Every structure is written in C-alpha cells, then in structure tokens.
Amino acid sequence: MKLSFTLLSLFLILNTPFTASANDKDLLKTAKALFGIIPAKQERPDKITAEQTELGRKLFFDYRLSKDGSTACVRCHQPQFYSTDRLSQSTGFNNNKGARNAQSILNLKYQTIVHWRNDRINIEEQALRAFTTPLSLGNSSTEEALKRLDLAGYSPLFAKAFPKTEKPLTLENAATALATYQRSLTTRAPFDKYLEGDIKAISAQAQKGLKEFVTVGCSSCHNGPAVGGRMMQKFGVFHDYWGITKVANPDKGRQDVTKKDEDLYIFKVPSLRNITETAPYFHDASAKDLDTAIRWMGKLQLNKDLSNEQVSLIKAFLESLKGELPKNFREAPTLSSEPYAGPNI
Ligand code: HEC
Ligand code: HEC
Structure with missing residues (x-):
C-alpha cells in the first residue's frame, strides 16, 4: 500500500508540467521551491551548546574510545573524503567489516532519515549504539565505554558541557554531544549562492544540468536543502537493481528491519551534497564513479x-x-594526553 502510494506521488510529480522553454528565472524559482538554501550564517549556538559541540568533536576523533584502540568515528568518516572512507565496506573494531558503504555525516541537520535502512530513530541513537557495536567502536558494555571515557580524561569536559546534570558522564550525554557536533557540520556550495539569486554562481553547464535534474525527475526524490535525506524509496522502481548493478547478493534494504513486504528493497534517498567527493556509490558501493x-x-x-x-x-x-x-x-581537535588504556579494562 505504502509503496503504491509512493509510486503514485512520484508519477504525479513527474507529470507536473515544466516548460522546456523555461527561462533562467523560472528555473531559479523551481529550484527554490524544490531545495532550500543553507544559510551563509548559521544561528549561533548558546554557550552550553558550544561546549557540547567541542566535546562532540573530540569524541568523534578519539581512537582511545574503541576497545582495541583502532577505531574512532573519523576512521570511517574522514575529512579528506568528505566524511566517507572510499571503501566498499568500512572496517571498524577488530577489522570487522560493515554490511554497507559508509555515508557522509555532513549536512545531517537537513536530513530526517538515518542509515540506509532507516534503522535508527535519530543521530543521537545512532551515536549511542556506535559505542558498543562490534562493527564500530566495539566496547563490550556501556560500563566499559564509560570507563574508557573516564580514563581518557573526559570527566571534566562532560561536567562543563552538561553542568546542570547530576551525573554528567553518561553515554546518553556523549551521544547528545556527538549529535550536536554533527548537526553543526554543514557545507555551503556555489549552488546555495545560485539559490540566493546569484545565477552566475554556477556555470551555464551546471544550470542546464539542474534543468535536466528537475525535468527527468531526479528531484522528485532528491530534494530539500540536502538534496536528499528526507525519504525512503525503492532502489529499482522500474527494474530489479541487481540486474543493472550486477551485485551477487542483493540487500533487501528496509525489509530486513521491518519484515514487511512493502519495505522490500527500500533504502534511504541519500543527500547529493558533495557527491563528487564520496565515491563509490550506493549502499553496496556498486557504482565506482x-x-x-x-x-x-x-x-x-x-x-x-x-x-x-x-x-x-x-x-x-x-x-x-x-x-x-x-x-x-577539517582540522583535528586537541585531545588530552592520556594513552589508550588497553583492551581489558
Ligand atoms: C567502522 C566504520 C564506522 C565507524 C567507526 C563509524 N561509522 Fe558511522 N557509518 C558507517 C557506515 C558503514 C554507515 C552506513 C550504515 C548503514 O546505513 O547501514 C554509517 C552511517 C552513519 C550515520 C548515518 C548517516 C546517514 O546519512 O544516514 C551517522 C550519523 C554516523 N554514521 C555517525 C557516526 C558516529 C557519530 C560514529 C562514532 C561514534 C560513527 N559513525 C562511527 C561507518 C562507521
Ligand atoms: C524514486 C526515487 C529516486 C529518483 C527519481 C532518483 N533517485 Fe537517486 N537515489 C534514490 C535512492 C533510494 C538511492 C539509494 C540507492 C541505494 O544505494 O540503495 C539513490 C542514490 C543515488 C546516488 C548515489 C548516492 C550515494 O551516496 O551513494 C546518486 C548519485 C543519485 N541517486 C543520483 C540520482 C540522479 C542523478 C537521479 C536522476 C537521474 C536520481 N538519483 C533519481 C532514489 C531516487
């Protein structure tokens, strides 16, 4: 039912008239309605949020928080690759391989869906679970993760970032700080200047490409300020995707999470911001360019x-x-000088 509704709305969007002779102004107007601008100035976080953001930043870059000292969030979300890792499957604690391609954590502020299969409520829950999953930081328990935070010298930083709480050092607070940090990471592009009315901010080719993107129907799924990230859709609306991508074991997508028929092969519509920098593509990295x-x-x-x-x-x-x-x-934070505490603490 849900799928057929999705297909119907897609059909309607695709059949909305868009005059081929639309001039520059019409194109800009259409683009403004479909996407939203990432503002040049983000609202300034209050004092507490600024401290939480900085705490989240340290946590994101800190390898000492993983069980074997091999992994931090940044291992798979690297600045040089726009927060991805260039691998088909990421490797984490103990070199365990993840099931899907790493997504960028940039511009999450403008997205509502988390993970390819929408299996996390929000990015707080995502971060919370990363501390103890064997595919990520690999701690055996919440207690172990907390002990690592304490041994790496984090207690005073949590007390500063969460001053009104009785027990500042909790994994929930770590997750809040990580989420706050990640929401602060947005990237403004020439296209944002274009949306603000500076038509020349993007090349004539890019403008023609925008028109194609809208007229062929890409923007019926990839829309909003992140140019995606707001809906779940079937991968392979018209054909079985593995028939084209040639992957051997097609991932069932959201169906493996919900066990519902209508969720078969449904995946997150990803954001296309910075997409030139984040190859390989798709949940299974099947497209190399x-x-x-x-x-x-x-x-x-x-x-x-x-x-x-x-x-x-x-x-x-x-x-x-x-x-x-x-x-x-882009720049790594300064971390405290305590060494990695070892695997058995
Ligand atoms: C071992 C590599 C690895 C590590 C370490 C890792 N991630 Fe990820 N991350 C991934 C992969 C792979 C995905 C995609 C998973 C999926 O959708 O099935 C992902 C997805 C995400 C997403 C969802 C993005 C989206 O567009 O939906 C967020 C947010 C995220 N990671 C944040 C973090 C944070 C915060 C940490 C540290 C606490 C972390 N990651 C550690 C590999 C990693
Ligand atoms: C019906 C919805 C829909 C339409 C229309 C659509 N996409 Fe997508 N797009 C998706 C979904 C869903 C995925 C994720 C597929 C997967 O990996 O499982 C995706 C993934 C992508 C990716 C890979 C992103 C990444 O991070 O790996 C690119 C690039 C992309 N789309 C571009 C386009 C372009 C260009 C068009 C128009 C020609 C288009 N899309 C039309 C739903 C759509």
Whole structure:
C-alpha cells in the first residue's frame, strides 16, 4: 500500500508540467521551491551548546574510545573524503567489516532519515549504539565505554558541557554531544549562492544540468536543502537493481528491519551534497564513479536511458553542490594526553 502510494506521488510529480522553454528565472524559482538554501550564517549556538559541540568533536576523533584502540568515528568518516572512507565496506573494531558503504555525516541537520535502512530513530541513537557495536567502536558494555571515557580524561569536559546534570558522564550525554557536533557540520556550495539569486554562481553547464535534474525527475526524490535525506524509496522502481548493478547478493534494504513486504528493497534517498567527493556509490558501493551512478539512477528509478550529454550536464550540476569543509571538521581537535588504556579494562 505504502509503496503504491509512493509510486503514485512520484508519477504525479513527474507529470507536473515544466516548460522546456523555461527561462533562467523560472528555473531559479523551481529550484527554490524544490531545495532550500543553507544559510551563509548559521544561528549561533548558546554557550552550553558550544561546549557540547567541542566535546562532540573530540569524541568523534578519539581512537582511545574503541576497545582495541583502532577505531574512532573519523576512521570511517574522514575529512579528506568528505566524511566517507572510499571503501566498499568500512572496517571498524577488530577489522570487522560493515554490511554497507559508509555515508557522509555532513549536512545531517537537513536530513530526517538515518542509515540506509532507516534503522535508527535519530543521530543521537545512532551515536549511542556506535559505542558498543562490534562493527564500530566495539566496547563490550556501556560500563566499559564509560570507563574508557573516564580514563581518557573526559570527566571534566562532560561536567562543563552538561553542568546542570547530576551525573554528567553518561553515554546518553556523549551521544547528545556527538549529535550536536554533527548537526553543526554543514557545507555551503556555489549552488546555495545560485539559490540566493546569484545565477552566475554556477556555470551555464551546471544550470542546464539542474534543468535536466528537475525535468527527468531526479528531484522528485532528491530534494530539500540536502538534496536528499528526507525519504525512503525503492532502489529499482522500474527494474530489479541487481540486474543493472550486477551485485551477487542483493540487500533487501528496509525489509530486513521491518519484515514487511512493502519495505522490500527500500533504502534511504541519500543527500547529493558533495557527491563528487564520496565515491563509490550506493549502499553496496556498486557504482565506482558518478557517471555510472547517474546513468543507473536514470534507468532504475525513472526508466530513462540518459544520453552522454544528459549525464555530463547532471554531473556538472552535482559538482556545484560541493562545498567547503567546516574548519572544525577539517582540522583535528586537541585531545588530552592520556594513552589508550588497553583492551581489558
Ligand atoms: C567502522 C566504520 C564506522 C565507524 C567507526 C563509524 N561509522 Fe558511522 N557509518 C558507517 C557506515 C558503514 C554507515 C552506513 C550504515 C548503514 O546505513 O547501514 C554509517 C552511517 C552513519 C550515520 C548515518 C548517516 C546517514 O546519512 O544516514 C551517522 C550519523 C554516523 N554514521 C555517525 C557516526 C558516529 C557519530 C560514529 C562514532 C561514534 C560513527 N559513525 C562511527 C561507518 C562507521
Ligand atoms: C524514486 C526515487 C529516486 C529518483 C527519481 C532518483 N533517485 Fe537517486 N537515489 C534514490 C535512492 C533510494 C538511492 C539509494 C540507492 C541505494 O544505494 O540503495 C539513490 C542514490 C543515488 C546516488 C548515489 C548516492 C550515494 O551516496 O551513494 C546518486 C548519485 C543519485 N541517486 C543520483 C540520482 C540522479 C542523478 C537521479 C536522476 C537521474 C536520481 N538519483 C533519481 C532514489 C531516487
């Protein structure tokens, strides 16, 4: 039921008239309605939030918090790769391999869905669980994770970031700090200037690509300020996705989480901001480059064989979504000097 509703709304959106002769202004107006601008100035966090953000930043970069000292959030969400790791499957604690491709944690502020299968309520819950999952930091228990935080010298920082709480050092507070930090990481791109009315901020090619992106129907799923991140959709609306991507063991997506028929092959519609920097693509890393990902999307989601020109125009548009990394992500924080405490504490 839910799926057919989704397909119906997709059909309606795709059939909404968009005049091919639309001039620059019409295109800008359409784009403004579909996406939202990431403001040049983010609202300033109050004092507590600033301390929480900085605490979250330290936690994000700290390898001492994993059971074997091998893993921190930043291992799989690296600044140099725009918060991904260039691997098909990430490796975490004990070199355990994750089931899916690492997603970027940039611009989460503008997204509502967490994980490819929407299996976390919010990014607080995501962070909370990362401390003890064997695919991530690998601590055997909450107590062990808390002990590592204490041994790495975090107690005073938690007390400062959560001053009104009786027991500041908790994993819930660590998760709050990590989520606060991650929500502060947004990237403004030339496309945002375009949306503000500076049409020349993106190239003529990118403008044509934007028009293609809208007219062929990409924006019926990839929309909002993050150009995605707000809905779950079937991967392979018109064809079985593995028929095109040639993966051997197709992932059932959300169905493995809910066990409901209508969730078969349903995945998060990812954000396309900074997409030029985060290859390989798709939950299973099956597309090694962006041209391939665009072409497959056309076929699988819209039943269209995009021409080489359409692919390269759309790519030019996607290039205009690349922004500068925030300084508090590009640069690693200063951590306390306590050594990694060892695997058995
Ligand atoms: C071993 C590598 C690894 C580590 C370590 C890791 N992540 Fe991830 N992260 C991933 C992968 C892989 C995914 C995609 C998982 C999925 O959707 O099934 C992901 C997804 C996410 C997402 C969801 C993004 C989205 O677009 O939905 C968030 C948020 C996130 N990670 C934050 C963190 C934080 C915070 C930490 C540290 C506490 C962390 N990660 C540690 C690999 C890692
Ligand atoms: C019906 C909804 C829908 C439409 C229409 C759609 N997409 Fe997607 N897109 C998705 C979903 C769902 C995924 C995630 C698939 C997966 O990996 O399981 C995705 C993934 C992608 C990715 C890979 C992102 C990453 O981080 O790996 C790119 C690039 C992309 N889409 C571009 C496009 C382009 C370009 C178009 C238009 C030609 C388009 N999409 C049309 C739903 C859609």
